[in-house]
Amino acid sequence: MLHRREMAAALAAAGLVPLAARAQGAWPARAVQMVVAFPPGGQADVTARPAAAALERVFGQPVPVVNRPGAGGIVGSASVARAAPDGYTALMALSSLGVLPESERIMGRVPAYTVDQLAPIARITADPTVLLVPASSPWRSVEEFVADAKRRPGAISFGSAGNYSTLHVAMAMFTGSAGIDLLHVPFQGGGPALTALLSGTLDALASGPGPALAHVREGRLRALASWGRERIPGFEEVPTFIELGHPEVEFYIWTGVFLPLATPAPVQERWRAALRQACERDEGLRRALDAAGSPIAYQDGEAFERFFRDDTARLVRAVQRIGKVE
Structure with missing residues (x-):
């Protein structure tokens, strides 16, 4: 038994x-x-x-x-x-x-x-998260984004899923490495933040690649960089922050x-x-x-x-x- x-x-x-x-x-x-x-x-x-x-x-x-x-x-x-x-x-x-x-x-x-x-x-x-901006924005590279942010401290907004959320922490890693000051706009989640970016009420967003991929392919959003150690499948043309000289900016x-x-x-x-x-x-x-x-x-x-x-x-x-x- x-x-x-x-x-x-x-x-x-x-x-x-x-x-x-x-x-x-x-x-x-x-x-x-x-x-x-x-x-x-x-x-x-x-x-x-x-x-x-x-x-x-x-x-x-x-x-x-x-x-x-x-x-x-x-x-x-x-x-x-x-x-x-x-x-x-x-x-x-x-x-x-x-x-x-x-x-x-x-x-x-x-x-x-x-x-x-x-x-x-x-x-x-x-x-890895991906740095997104509207396709209508003037920034076509991280270098252009950083240069503009340094000219206009606090003027460029970025969204997140809330204070200290994954999207907030990822952007904080980038802004700290680049020495720039952005305006943080917290939302209830990544979905609403992405909607705000698509509507043009936000300037930038760190997003998971899944929710972003279709919008990038449709030409509504532009991906400037990713937080991975290697480039992301589906985003092969998007450089990593490590490639761009930010060795500590790595986030998943x-x-x-x-x-x-x-x-x-x-x-x-x-x-x-x-x-x-x-x-x-x-x-x-x-x-x-x-x-x-x-x-x-x-x-x-x-x-x-x-x-x-x-x-x-x-x-x-x-x-x-x-x-x-x-």
Whole structure:
């Protein structure tokens, strides 16, 4: 009897059989909610929707995407940190997840959540951000942009998904290296900021390549540089900041799935197995992310935990350099 129980537990933990041994029956027994802490249209949303569709095929249950924006991602992230740890509420997070609690401390507030309230499950994508300007703008290179910014300190605006968000931190790295002063305009998420850039009410934006690609191809936006160590597929003609003489300007906007920390280990592993299967075998997911210019860069287990820890430490140092934003 003991041997059979051990075997059942091992198989369940590996995601090879449903958690039928539990009194509540097989997991998942109902819809699984994926929270995006930003409005539709941003990088997290662009990743979450095809990922949720792929997970529906794996789980055999609906996986609705719920946009819960507010405070640059704090509201939605905190809601998952406080959610019931039953595996039915997950967060599709951005790299700002680890930055926002530190930003709250800098502003003298008690963080709405801390990273140790969430369990890292898997990374889906990891893309360098891209510096975008309207195609109608006068800047055709970073050199022209920097020269104009030095002539008119504080006159050129840039948007972000909120104070200390990934898009804000990326631009702060660039402006600090270039020695320029821009006007920061925070939005509720990357989607609204991108809309403002397209409408001409913003001058510049650091964006994930996924949401930007179609607009660049259509000639509505111009990409001046990227924050990667190498050029981005789909943006092969766009130089990196490192190429342009800014060796410290390197930044990646990644998407990853997190669960409340107390979620049972077998359920966490079921999520990892499902995400791994979706990313490795689901052609619909792969095509959707490739078309969006944000290819799969899957990582889970100890590798993702280490990546998340190291990336968060680096970004927290950048936020501490930014300091208090009035």
